[in-house]
Amino acid sequence: MANTYWSEKTLQLLRRMNNFYLPGSCRPNCLRFEIDGAQVGWIPPRVVLLLARFPEVFSPPHGGAVSLCPILNSYGRRSEAVDTVLQTLRQDESLTCLKGWRDEKYSVMPKFSDAPLMWMERAATSLFGVKRYGVHINGYTVSDSGEVSMWLARRSPSKQTYPGLLDNLAAGGLAAGVGIKQTLVKECQEEACIPAATAEKARPVSTVSYTYEDEEGVFAESQFVFDLKLPLDFQPTVGDGEVQEFYLLPIEEVKEMLASDDFKPNCAMVVLDFLIRHSFIEADTEPYYQEFVEGLHQTL
Amino acid sequence: MANTYWSEKTLQLLRRMNNFYLPGSCRPNCLRFEIDGAQVGWIPPRVVLLLARFPEVFSPPHGGAVSLCPILNSYGRRSEAVDTVLQTLRQDESLTCLKGWRDEKYSVMPKFSDAPLMWMERAATSLFGVKRYGVHINGYTVSDSGEVSMWLARRSPSKQTYPGLLDNLAAGGLAAGVGIKQTLVKECQEEACIPAATAEKARPVSTVSYTYEDEEGVFAESQFVFDLKLPLDFQPTVGDGEVQEFYLLPIEEVKEMLASDDFKPNCAMVVLDFLIRHSFIEADTEPYYQEFVEGLHQTL
Numbered sequence: 398m399a400n401t402y403w404s405e406k407t408l409q410l411l412r413r414m415n416n417f418y419l420p421g422s423c424r425p426n427c428l429r430f431e432i433d434g435a436q437v438g439w440i441p442p443r444v445v446l447l448l449a450r451f452p453e454v455f456s457p458p459h460g461g462a463v464s465l466c467p468i469l470n471s472y473g474r475r476s477e478a479v480d481t482v483l484q485t486l487r488q489d490e491s492l493t494c495l496k497g498w499r500d501e502k503y504s505v506m507p508k509f510s511d512a513p514l515m516w517m518e519r520a521a522t523s524l525f526g527v528k529r530y531g532v533h534i535n536g537y538t539v540s541d542s543g544e545v546s547m548w549l550a551r552r553s554p555s556k557q558t559y560p561g562l563l564d565n566l567a568a569g570g571l572a573a574g575v576g577i578k579q580t581l582v583k584e585c586q587e588e589a590c591i592p593a594a595t596a597e598k599a600r601p602v603s604t605v606s607y608t609y610e611d612e613e614g615v616f617a618e619s620q621f622v623f624d625l626k627l628p629l630d631f632q633p634t635v636g637d638g639e640v641q642e643f644y645l646l647p648i649e650e651v652k653e654m655l656a657s658d659d660f661k662p663n664c665a666m667v668v669l670d671f672l673i674r675h676s677f678i679e680a681d682t683e684p685y686y687q688e689f690v691e692g693l694h695q696t697l
Numbered sequence: 698m699a700n701t702y703w704s705e706k707t708l709q710l711l712r713r714m715n716n717f718y719l720p721g722s723c724r725p726n727c728l729r730f731e732i733d734g735a736q737v738g739w740i741p742p743r744v745v746l747l748l749a750r751f752p753e754v755f756s757p758p759h760g761g762a763v764s765l766c767p768i769l770n771s772y773g774r775r776s777e778a779v780d781t782v783l784q785t786l787r788q789d790e791s792l793t794c795l796k797g798w799r800d801e802k803y804s805v806m807p808k809f810s811d812a813p814l815m816w817m818e819r820a821a822t823s824l825f826g827v828k829r830y831g832v833h834i835n836g837y838t839v840s841d842s843g844e845v846s847m848w849l850a851r852r853s854p855s856k857q858t859y860p861g862l863l864d865n866l867a868a869g870g871l872a873a874g875v876g877i878k879q880t881l882v883k884e885c886q887e888e889a890c891i892p893a894a895t896a897e898k899a900r901p902v903s904t905v906s907y908t909y910e911d912e913e914g915v916f917a918e919s920q921f922v923f924d925l926k927l928p929l930d931f932q933p934t935v936g937d938g939e940v941q942e943f944y945l946l947p948i949e950e951v952k953e954m955l956a957s958d959d960f961k962p963n964c965a966m967v968v969l970d971f972l973i974r975h976s977f978i979e980a981d982t983e984p985y986y987q988e989f990v991e992g993l994h995q996t997l
Contacts, residue, residue, distance in 0.1 A: 510984040530987075577980045600976035604990040619987050621980045674974055676900035680877045680921045684810040687830075687919050690904040694994035 406656035407669060408685050411692030414662055417608040417615060418695060427615065429462040430525045432475065432514045435507040436462070439526030439615050447486060454478045465515075475515035476502075483521045494523050494613040497557050502573040503529055509619070516573045523614030529570060532581045533620045533667040534599055536566030536589075538629050538645065545648045545675065547668070548633060550589065550640040552661065559661040563654065564640070566625065566633060567591070568664065577601075577621050585625075588640055589633035599625035602674060605666050606696045619696070622667055648677055666693055706956035707969060708985050711992025714962055717908040717915060718995060727915065729762040730825045732775065732814045735807040736762070739826030739915050747786060754778045765815075775815035776802075783821045794823050794913040797857050802873040803829055809919070816873045823914030829870060832881045833920045833967040834899055836866030836889075838929050838945065845948045845975065847968070848933060850889065850940040852961065859961040863954065864940070866925065866933060867891070868964065877901075877921050885925075888940055889933035899923035902974060905966050906996045919996070922967055948977055966993055 417424055423441050430438035440448070440463050448455040448463060456464045469475045487495045497520045504513035505527050522529050536548035550564040569584035571577065578597070585596035603622040608615065633643045646654075652672055655665050670693050672678050673686075680686045717724055723741050730738035740748070740763050748755040748763060756764045769775045787795045797820045804813035805827050822829050836848035850864040869884035871877065878897070885896035903922040908915065933943045946954075952972055955965050970993050972978050973986075980986045 509987045601978065601980040601986070602974055602976055604980075604987050606987070606991060621986070623980075674902055676902055678901070680901040680904075680923075686901070686921070687809045687904050687906070691906060691994060691996045694991060696991045 400656075403653070403656045404683060404685050408688060408692070410655070410662060410665055410669075411607075411689065414607040414609050414666060415692060415695045417610045417617070423610055423615070427526065428458055430527065431462045431464045432505070434464075435511075435514070437505050437507055437514065437525075437527055438522075438617070440524070441526070441610075441614060444524045444614070447489070447492075448482070451482045451485075454482050472513065472515055476517070479515065479517060483518055486521075486524075492524065494520055496520075501570065503527070503570065504573040513573065519570060519572075523616050526608075526615030526617055528617040528619065531568060531570040531618065531620045532577055532584065532623065533565045533568040533605070533664065534581060534585060534596075534623045534625050535667065535671045536625050536627050536633065537648075537671075538627050538631075540629065545677075546645050547648055547651045547671070548627065549644050549646060549651065550633075551642045551644070553639055553641045556639060561641075562661045563659050563664065564661050565664045565667050566643075568620070568667075571621075581623055587637045589643065590636045591625075591633055595627070595631070596625065599623035603670050605663070605670050605693050607663070607666065607693075608695065618663065620663065620667060622670060624671070648672070648675075652677060669693065700956075703953070703956045704983060704985050708988060708992070710955070710962060710965055710969075711907075711989065714907040714909050714966060715992060715995045717910045717917070723910055723915070727826065728758055730827065731762045731764045732805070734764075735811075735814070737805050737807055737814065737825075737827055738822075738917070740824070741826070741910075741914060744824045744914070747789070747792075748782070751782045751785075754782050772813065772815055776817070779815065779817060783818055786821075786824075792824065794820055796820075801870065803827070803870065804873040813873065819870060819872075823916050826908075826915030826917055828917040828919065831868060831870040831918065831920045832877055832884065832923065833865045833868040833905070833964065834881060834885060834896075834923045834925050835967065835971045836925050836927050836933065837948075837971075838927050838931075840929065845977075846945050847948055847951045847971070848927065849944050849946060849951065850933075851942045851944070853939055853941045856939060861941075862961045863959050863964065864961050865964045865967050866943075868920070868967075871921075881923055887937045889943065890936045891925075891933055895927070895931070896925065899925035903970050905963070905970050905993050907963070907966065907993075908995065918963065920963065920967060922970060924971070948972070948975075952977060969993065 426442045427439040429436045430440045456466050469478050499519050501519040502516040503519050505515045505517050506513045538546050548566045552562050552564050554560045567584040567588045571580050582593050582596045585591035602624050604619050606619040608617040726742050727739040728745055729736045730740045756766050769778050799819050801819040802816040803819050805815045805817050806813045838846050848866045852862050852864050854860045867884040867888045882893050882896045885891035902924050904919050906919040908917040
């Protein structure tokens with residue numbers, strides 16, 4: 398039988414990471430963020446109030462939506478006008494997310510397959526509930542006797558977000574105009590000193606999608622997931638300082654750690670997805686099997 | 698680059714199989730089907746009208762829900778009372794789904810992890826939008842040079858549903874009280890004459906979930922997905938007559954066939970899930986990659 402404590406903790410993780418869909422979330426009070434009539438995000442009520450100070454950029458709320466002014470009719474005009482607003486809002490002490498300003502441009506579009514309508518500073522996306530995309534890489538080894546181990550990173554204590562917690566081998570956000578595999582190769586190189594020729598062997602296997610809210614806003618994210626089977630003698634090493642240490646752990650130990658609070662939550666979801674795809678969880682003995690898969694792919 | 702025609706056809710498949718969530722579906726007009734205050738399904742308006750003829754079993758609609766009468770306070774009482782109603786409704790010519798009566802009992806519960814509150818005849822579940830669970834098995838081979846091929850079944854022309862269309866190696870619904878692996882072994886044996894010792898090697902890898910409506914009702918389904926790697930010299934053979942023929946096809950050919958109308962739609966979804974997990978679809982070149990994964994796991 399499955400470990401009940403583990404199952405419950407894992408279900409709680411998925412619920413927390415999808416709390417935007419749960420009763421009691423700010424969702425019913427959010428306004429849709431629309432560009433040219435298409436929804437690209439969800440704006441929490443307190444942000445709506447702040448945006449009212451910039452009527453030359455944001456039209457007054459209408460029909461449950463906040464839209465960009467129609468005069469902002471190109472990718473460049475929209476991006477620059479919103480960026481100017483955000484530069485002003487950075488002075489606002491209450492917007493803690495903007496203290497994490499990164500000078501990273503994220504594409505804004507209704508769906509990943511749509512052409513971007515503008516770019517937005519990464520740190521501001523949660524104010525608008527704009528969907529962010531990234532890449533996460535499961536690094537693993539298989540011993541001669543078939544035992545699977547997984548490489549995990551421990552985040553640097555100086556990281557802005559989730560300092561000191563466990564992370565996947567490498568991961569990173571998709572900046573505007575940069576490809577998925579390109580981001581993967583770059584992050585593998587920068588964070589773990591994995592040569593491009595090795596990183597290129599990573600295989601696309603899944604996505605993990607979720608939406609949560611916290612005091613900083615609405616986080617709607619989809620991660621493209623890759624598996625990278627590494628040689629037994631390969632050793633990732635600390636690169637740009639985002640990681641303090643790498644560990645190679647037996648998969649059962651990794652599984653147990655999912656139920657600790659030692660994991661960056663979205664990385665724990667990527668590991669759970671790995672455990673399911675690689676048959677480390679049995680459909681008959683894990684009562685939440687179907688709910689686990691469901692919780693990894695919430696996007697409606 | 699991905700084949701645009703293939704991508705669009707595959708996206709259409711996923712939209713059709715999730716049309717209950719799309720604008721224009723009967724969902725806003727459905728009533729929740731509740732037992733003991735917990736939702737277990739969605740009842741379309743025309744079925745609500747029929748149920749009004751049985752006030753000793755179904756309480757009058759209240760607050761957007763139809764409930765079983767409180768006197769039906771046990772698994773056995775609920776199951777028998779509803780079964781009696783359904784036996785009467787079988788005479789109703791307009792309920793075409795009940796012509797497919799199978800004498801198969803399906804468990805009814807809010808979530809898979811909850812204790813069943815009653816059983817219901819399989820053919821009636823779409824009248825109540827009660828969730829159905831099943832097992833689908835991807836049978837595949839890997840040649841010495843690494844080429845993957847997949848076993849597909851062509852359904853018998855005399856099957857009640859989707860006659861003559863392509864299907865997974867084996868599949869079947871989860872009857873009340875029967876385990877997932879147990880169902881898998883049974884279906885492999887009955888449909889494809891796969892010995893239990895071989896079927897047991899199937900590995901749990903995923904679920905595929907979707908909800909569609911058609912003239913017969915609301916189909917809310919989750920399939921537990923297993924991969925079964927078969928020896929190159931293994932040959933499934935026709936068993937109970939549900940299948941007319943088995944084919945072993947190169948994976949690229951299977952992929953192309955997803956865009957034909959030759960597949961039973963939910964089996965095509967199971968194949969798409971296989972293609973994604975086994976890296977036959979690239980995240981960078983398939984524009985709908987993220988939407989494909991999302992479309993395979995719609996349950997909110």
